[in-house]
Amino acid sequence: MKLERWMKQLMIIFLLLSMGSPLSVYSEGTDTVASIDALRERVQALEKEAAELEDQNHGLRMMLREMEDDEIYIVVDTENHRLTLRRGDKVLRTVVVGTGSRQMVEEETGRNWYFETPIGSFTVLAKERNPVWIRPDWSYVEENMPVPPKDDPDRIVRGVLGKYALVLGGGYKIHGTLYKDLLGTSFTHGCISMDDDDLEAVYKAAKIGTKVYIY
Amino acid sequence: MLIRIAIGLCAASILFFMINPAYADQAGEDMQALLLREKELGAKVERLRLEQEFLLFKKGFYTLDSKYLILDPVSKTGQLRYKNRLLKEFRFTTPSPREAKALPRGVLILSKKLGSDHNRLTLIFSGSLILKSMESGRQAVRKSDTPRLYLKKSDMLSLFYALEVGGRAYVLHHDF
Numbered sequence: 001m002k003l004e005r006w007m008k009q010l011m012i013i014f015l016l017l018s019m020g021s022p023l024s025v026y027s028e029g030t031d032t033v034a035s036i037d038a039l040r041e042r043v044q045a046l047e048k049e050a051a052e053l054e055d056q057n058h059g060l061r062m063m064l065r066e067m068e069d070d071e072i073y074i075v076v077d078t079e080n081h082r083l084t085l086r087r088g089d090k091v092l093r094t095v096v097v098g099t100g101s102r103q104m105v106e107e108e109t110g111r112n113w114y115f116e117t118p119i120g121s122f123t124v125l126a127k128e129r130n131p132v133w134i135r136p137d138w139s140y141v142e143e144n145m146p147v148p149p150k151d152d153p154d155r156i157v158r159g160v161l162g163k164y165a166l167v168l169g170g171g172y173k174i175h176g177t178l179y180k181d182l183l184g185t186s187f188t189h190g191c192i193s194m195d196d197d198d199l200e201a202v203y204k205a206a207k208i209g210t211k212v213y214i215y
Numbered sequence: 216m217l218i219r220i221a222i223g224l225c226a227a228s229i230l231f232f233m234i235n236p237a238y239a240d241q242a243g244e245d246m247q248a249l250l251l252r253e254k255e256l257g258a259k260v261e262r263l264r265l266e267q268e269f270l271l272f273k274k275g276f277y278t279l280d281s282k283y284l285i286l287d288p289v290s291k292t293g294q295l296r297y298k299n300r301l302l303k304e305f306r307f308t309t310p311s312p313r314e315a316k317a318l319p320r321g322v323l324i325l326s327k328k329l330g331s332d333h334n335r336l337t338l339i340f341s342g343s344l345i346l347k348s349m350e351s352g353r354q355a356v357r358k359s360d361t362p363r364l365y366l367k368k369s370d371m372l373s374l375f376y377a378l379e380v381g382g383r384a385y386v387l388h389h390d391f
Contacts, residue, residue, distance in 0.1 A: 004217070004218075007218065008217060011218075011224075032242045032243075032246070033242070035246065036242060036245055036246055036249065039246065039249040039250065039253060040249060042253055043249055043252050043253050043256060046253065046256035046257060046259075046260055047256060049260050050256055050259050050260050050263060053260060053263035053264065053267060054263060056267060057263060057266055057267050057270060060267065060270040060271065060274060061270065063274060064270065064273055064274060064277065064299075067274075067277045067299055068299050069299075073300055075300070075301075075302050075303070077302075077303060077373050078376075079369075079372040079373050079375075079376050080369050080372060080373055084303075086300075086301065088301075089301045121280075121297070211300070213297055213300060213302055215282065215295075215297075215302060215373070215376070215377040
C-alpha cells in the first residue's frame, strides 16, 4: 500500500514535469508560428512589389524602344572639328571638318557679320549637286571690295563648294572646300566644310529630313 | 491498474517530447528559408527600383530639348546625348578604384562650369562630382575630397561647350 502510494506520488510528479515542458515548447512554438506567418506575409508583399516593378520596367523599356529609331543622323562637334555620321548608336563615318571662324567682319556703314557655325538641331532641307555659291555682301566687305547689286551675275560663283551640298537653312550648308589644308580648324564663314570623298559619302548617306545635331 | 495508467501516460509524454523538438527543427528551417527569400527579394526590389529610376530618366530626356550625360563607372565610359541621339562617346579615368566606388550614383545637376580659353576646364555636378581635363597628361593635384573624373582635353572641350548649367548627368548604379 505504502509502495503504491509512493509510486502514485512519483508518477504524478513525473507527469507534471513532463507536461510542463511540452507546454513551454508549445508556447514557443506558437510564437515561432506567428513569426513565420509575419515573415511569409513580408515575403509575399515583396514578391508582389517585385512583380509590379518588373511589369512597369518592361512597359518603360517598350516605350523607350518605340522612341528610338534606326535612322541615320549627323553630329557635328564644332570644338573638335569632327562630323560623325551615325545610325542609332553606331558610328558609320567620322570626318574632319572646318567650322565657323568666330571672326567678325565690319563694314564702314556699321553692318557687321560674326562667322560662327550655329549650334542646335537642324534638318537637311535640300540636297544639291554642283552647288553654286551666291556671294553674300560680307564676302565683298571682307576683301574691301564694293558690294554689287543683289542680282549682279558676278555674285554667282561655281566650283568653290565642291560637288555636293546639304542645305541646313539660314544660309548654312554642309559642303566641300578648296582649302583642304584648313580642314580641322575654324576657318569657314559658318558653314561646315569637308574633303571631297567624305562629302560624297555624307551626301549619299543623308536624305532630305536627316537630322543634324551641332554642338 | 493505476500503475498501468501511469505507465501509459508517461509513454505518451515521452512521445510528445520527441515530436516537439522535431517540430521545432522544422519551424527553424522554414524560418531560415523565408529569411533568405526575404533578403533575395529585398535585393531584387532594390535593383528593379534603380533600373526604373534610370528608365524614367531616359524617358524624360528623350522628350526634353537638353543635352545630358550618362556615365558608367564600371566601364569608365560616358555618353553625351540629346533626346534619343548619341552625340559623343568618351572615356574617363578616376584617381583610384576606391574613388571609382565612391562616385555618387543617379541624377546629378551641372551646377558650375569653370575655366576659360580651353584651359583647366572643369564641370561640377551637384557639388558631388567633378569632371576635369587631364593636364599635360597628368592628373591634377587634388584639392578636395569630391570624387573626380578625368577626361582627354578634346573630350572635355566638347562637353564643356555642349552642356549648360542646369544640365543633367546620370551615373549608372550597375546593380541592374
